[in-house]
Amino acid sequence: MKRRYFGTDGIRGQSNLFPMTPDLAMRVGIAVGTIFRRGAHRHRVVIGKDTRLSGYMLENAMVAGFTAAGIDAFVLGPIPTPAVAMLTRSLRADIGVMISASHNPFYDNGIKLFGPDGYKLSDDLEMEIEDLLDTDMTAQLAKSAEIGRAKRIDGVHDRYIEHAKRTLPRDVTLQGLRVAIDCANGAAYRVAPAALWELGADVVTIGNEPDGLNINLDCGSTHPEALQRKVHEVRADIGIALDGDADRVQIIDENGKFIDGDQLMAVIAESWAADGTLRGNGIVATVMSNLGLERFLTGKGLNLQRTKVGDRYVVEHMRQNDYNVGGEQSGHMVLSDFGTTGDGLVAALQVLACVKRSGKSVSEICNRFEPVPQVLKNVRIKTGQPLEDTVVRQAIADAESELAKTGRLLIRPSGTEPLIRVMAEGDDRAQVERIVDELVNVIGSARTAA
Template identity: 80%
Template sequence: MTRRYFGTDGIRGHSNAFPMTPDLAMRVGIAVGKIFRNGSHRHRVVIGKDTRLSGYMLENAMVAGFTAAGLDAFILGPIPTPAVAMLTRSLRADVGVMISASHNPYQDNGIKLFGPDGYKLSDELEMQIEDLIEQDLAGQLAKAGDIGRAKRVDGVHDRYVEHAKRTLPRDATLQGLRVAIDCANGAAYKVAPAVLWELGADVVTMGDEPDGQNINLDCGSTSPGALQKKVHEVRADIGIALDGDADRVIIVDELGEVVDGDQLMAVIAESWLAEDRLQGGGIVATVMSNLGLERYLTSKGLGLARTKVGDRYVVEHMRAHNFNLGGEQSGHIVLSDFGTTGDGLVAALQILARVKRTGLPVSELCRRFEPVPQLLKNVRFGGGKPLEDMIVQQAIADAEAELAGKGRLVIRPSGTEPLIRVMAEGDDRSQIERIVNELVGIIANVRAAAA
């Protein structure tokens, strides 16, 4: 069945346009509340958000929906996505909500949902929610005496700060390290610098002045240029770039070079292997992770299990097959010893601890393998299904045959934007560039013809 609202990471769209309207947000609250309102206990939901202007609007709409469904709403305010997942469990809530569009610009927003165990909801539950959203609300509302209450919860930042610090050994210290951190003017603008400072680092902070419209604007993990300059300017040992909801991280080394999630997972895997902590015989990543990572892990006697794009699919595979490390090239890194979803700050702490333990500069520590040439381009489309066109399918088949045994081709629609992503990788850079450019041109022509 076609999904009408949910993508790979919740519901997402342009603020104040379908589906990101107050009406739909309220309906989601009512529908989710109905599903999770079971048993005789007092039911509760925790609701966090990032720093987008539209967060005020959607937060109030969701509070209205959940309380109308009979759940008490615990309002957390701006806080990272992994903190919402953690607090859902810690506060014994029936469901958790994060209002965020992650790395997207401020004009977008989204709704991410967590079950009482802190994990994102299954496809089956999301389909149930979609069905209820479109039904008459009358049968989903609580009786007058069962309407929920709402209150803002104090001290949630302190809880997350302590949680993050406890992911390192009690005697761990970051003293002697100068750390530049870019909070993307997002959800971690208070907690991330606090964690680093309390662990002893000399902290240089940027992207910590959100105004509702500057989240991810020329900053954060998807735009690390400003952090690269800052690392040079202050002579930092390392730069840390989070995204708007702080569930992903990108590192900048002391030379100003960007280190992606594949290299970070390799560092953590090697460290945990040496400490006999790595489970599952390797790591879990998506089809987008570099072939160089796979070859590196093989050289260490480890495996790489690949999933569809989306950290929820990584987590599902980790849970099903007993892995404790997984993630995405984009910087979503899931450390299931510490949490149930990607956590940019906690992943960065693992890297910082390794820097302290080895004494190696970040430029050396975080270059575990030589990436295979990889090229990713996007084709925007407004409607139709270009990937089902016979011309496109034949071109893809020809490209796959040409790369057989020498590389990989991944073509997929984005789960969060109206884009088709075309990625190829292999040892011959010129061949990869030619294949990607040819496919992008063919898809674009088919899209234009259908418009």
């Protein structure tokens, strides 16, 4: 069944346009509250957000929905997504909500939902919510005396800072390291610099002045140029770039070179394997991870399991098969020894631990393999289904046949934006670029015809 509301990471869209309206947010609160209102105990939800202007609007709407359903709402304010997942468990809440569109521009927003175990909801639960959203939920509302209460919770930043600090090995401090961090004017603008400073680092911070409109604007993990300049300017040992809700990270080495999630997974996997703490004899990544990562792991006697794009699918595979390291090329790092979802700060601390223990530079530590040439381009769509077009399907089949022995081809609709992503990788860069350009043109032509 086609989903109307949920994508690969919750509900997302442009603020004040369907589905990201206050009316829909309130209805989500009622629907989710109804589903999780089980047992006789007093039910509660924790609600966090990033720094988008629309967060105020959606936060209040969701509080209205949950309290109408008889759920007490604990409002956290701006805080990273992994902190919401952690606090859902530690505050013994029935549901956790993060209001964020992650790395998207300020005018987008989204709703991410966590169960009482701190994990994102299953496809089945999301479909159950969708079914309720399209019904008259008047009968689900709580009786007058059972309406939920709402209150803001103090001290949540300190709780998350202490949680993050405890993930750094006890024999490691960050003393002697100059760390430049870009908080993307997002949810971690307070907690991430504070945690690094308390661990001993000399911290230089940018992207820490949110105004509701500048989240991810020319900063953060999707726009690392500002951090690259800052690393050079202050001669930092490392640059850490978070995204708007701090569940992903990218690293800049001391030379200003950009290091993606695939390299970070290689660093952590190799380190944990050497320590004997890596479970599953490998890691879990998505179909987007570079072929070079797979070859590197194979050379170390480790395996790479691939899933659909989306950290929730990575986590699902990790849980089912007892892996404790997983992630995405985009920088989502899921380390299940420490948390239930992606955590950019915690992942960065693991890399910093490797740097401190080895005495080597970030460039030496994080250059684990030579990436296979990989080209990714997007085709924006508004209507139609160009991937069902006969000409497009034949072009994809021809490209797959050409790359069969030397690379990979991946064509997929984005789960968060109206895009079709075209990715190819292989040992011959010219061949890969030609194949991607040809497919983009064919898909674009089919889109126009539709």
